[in-house]
Amino acid sequence: xxxxxxxxxxxxFNLYPxxxxxxxxxxxxxxxSVDETVKAAVEAKTYTQLPxxxxxxxxxxxVPNPFSFLSTFSLKLRTQIVDEILQSFKCIRPRSRSHxxxxxxxxxxxxxxxxxxLSFAILQCCLRSGCxxxxxxKLLLSSAWLSCHGQSQSVSDxxxxxxxxxxxxxxxxxxxxxxxxxAVDLLEEAVKVLKGMSGAGCPPDLESYSGLIAxxxxxxxxxxxxxxxxxxxxxxxxxxxxxxxxxxxxxLLANREIWKAVEMIEFLERKGNxxxxxxxxxVVEGCLECCxxxxxxxxVIAMTERGFIPYIRVRQKVVEGLVNVNExxxxxxxxxxxxxxxx
Numbered sequence: 001x002x003x004x005x006x007x008x009x010x011x012x013f014n015l016y017p018x019x020x021x022x023x024x025x026x027x028x029x030x031x032x033s034v035d036e037t038v039k040a041a042v043e044a045k046t047y048t049q050l051p052x053x054x055x056x057x058x059x060x061x062x063v064p065n066p067f068s069f070l071s072t073f074s075l076k077l078r079t080q081i082v083d084e085i086l087q088s089f090k091c092i093r094p095r096s097r098s099h100x101x102x103x104x105x106x107x108x109x110x111x112x113x114x115x116x117x118l119s120f121a122i123l124q125c126c127l128r129s130g131c132x133x134x135x136x137x138k139l140l141l142s143s144a145w146l147s148c149h150g151q152s153q154s155v156s157d158x159x160x161x162x163x164x165x166x167x168x169x170x171x172x173x174x175x176x177x178x179x180x181x182x183a184v185d186l187l188e189e190a191v192k193v194l195k196g197m198s199g200a201g202c203p204p205d206l207e208s209y210s211g212l213i214a215x216x217x218x219x220x221x222x223x224x225x226x227x228x229x230x231x232x233x234x235x236x237x238x239x240x241x242x243x244x245x246x247x248x249x250x251x252l253l254a255n256r257e258i259w260k261a262v263e264m265i266e267f268l269e270r271k272g273n274x275x276x277x278x279x280x281x282x283v284v285e286g287c288l289e290c291c292x293x294x295x296x297x298x299x300v301i302a303m304t305e306r307g308f309i310p311y312i313r314v315r316q317k318v319v320e321g322l323v324n325v326n327e328x329x330x331x332x333x334x335x336x337x338x339x340x341x342x343x
Contacts, residue, residue, distance in 0.1 A: 038066040042081060047088035051097040054104060067108040079118055079165055082109070086125045095129040102126035103134045110140035116148050117161035124162075124173045138180035145181065145189065155196025169200045175207045182215035187224070190215065204236060210244045217251040225251065226264060233271050240268070242276040249279045253286035261286060262299060269302075277308045284314055293321030297330045304337040 159169040216225035287296035322331035
């Protein structure tokens with residue numbers, strides 16, 4: 001596999017100019033010295049020097065990935081070296097000093113012939129340190145994931161391989177994998193990851209579902225999004241965030257699936273997951289746009305039972321619409337409920 005493109009390295013280094021150490025920058029005057037400096041630090045096992053060396057590389061101009069020399073080692077030795085590097089980074093403060101080193105390690109391993117599970121270990125350490133991988137990592141990770149699963153390997157097996165090199169899969173790492181796959185519209189693969197997490201000992205959490213549901217909504221895949229909400233409520237016993245519910249409701253309304261939006265709210269309430277005012281208000285407005293005045297009236301009554309009062313213009317339109325379709329009894333009920341709440 002090719003090493004990281006020059007432009008990628010150059011743009012990455014430009015992200016971290018404020019951390020550069022003048023002494024180290026001065027000592028590195030060419031690509032050869034950079035490569036040899038990193039290699040020498042690895043051979044001497046002085047791994048804690050790597051963050052400062054790699055940050056300083058940003059001042060030396062255009063260079064390929066300084067970790068490319070690891071390809072000359074066997075997979076076993078390469079894995080051992082990277083593991084030792086990761087362990088040494090745990091004592092470095094501030095943790096942000098290791099950011100560029102993590103990114104370069106990820107760029108190197110994700111483009112190597114055997115990207116998994118070593119890249120998962122690097123990713124986990126990077127995320128646990130509070131660092132966010134460079135945006136390009138998501139694309140590389142998605143490609144590596146597809147390459148791995150082209151060999152029909154199960155998700156749980158892929159994740160459990162981390163244990164063979166001394167690491168345990170966790171939800172934070174899996175959630176990043178899910179977000180990476182969603183970022184390149186590989187939603188089916190993302191769903192597979194979510195379903196395979198439990199088998200790897202790290203059940204999906206709120207973030208796992210929320211990120212995937214948001215991606216489904218972005219592509220207006222409402223059937224899949226609704227199913228995921230039901231799974232997280234019924235199987236995972238998780239309460240959806242109000243923002244997630246609002247996004248799903250808004251997507252259903254955009255698709256003119258007003259009845260499904262109402263059914264979703266009823267489902268959540270029935271399962272003991274309170275729905276916020278904003279979601280109710282969106283549904284009522286959607287009903288009015290579709291001229292579903294009877295449905296709008298029923299949703300308003302449901303709102304009042306939760307103590308919510310629609311905006312004045314909305315409730316006026318609901319009552320007027322009910323009167324126009326000769327639903328006087330329901331219009332009267334709506335007025336009564338609003339009066340009881342002091343509106």
